[in-house]
Amino acid sequence: MWPFSNRAKLLRILGRLAFYNDKGIDYARHNPDQVEVERASGLAKVRDLVASIGPESLPQEFLQAIASGNVATDFTGQYIDLLKAHFASRDAP
Incomplete structure (x- = not known):
């Protein structure tokens, strides 16, 4: 995967x-309003990139996590692992 690819x-x-x-x-000592702004900003960036990549080429589980907002609150990195596995598979376009 190219380092500057979407x-x-x-x-x-x-x-x-x-x-x-x-x-x-905790490091940033953000209050709940600041946390929501950060998460909303991150989720907006994710949505823009998904639109650029094409949602049809991504796993349904990931798309559902975007729709529910779970991507913005994940602290485990599970969606990174999901996409890495998907991108490494032969099924990924």
């Missing part, structure tokens, strides 16, 4: 969101 950008944003949710909120 797929790589998507993985980086998901990584930033997961870190932010795990430790970044």
Whole structure:
């Protein structure tokens, strides 16, 4: 995968969101309003990249997590792992 491809950008944003949710909120000492702004910003970036990549080429589980907003609150990195596995498979366009 190219380091500046939309797929790589998507993985980086998901990584930033997961870190932010795990430790970044405490490090930044954000209040609940600031947390919502950060999460909304990250989710908007994810949605833009998904639109650029084409949602039809991504796993349904990931698309459902975007629709529900779970991608913005994940602190485990599970969606990074899901997409890495998908991108590495022969099924990924």
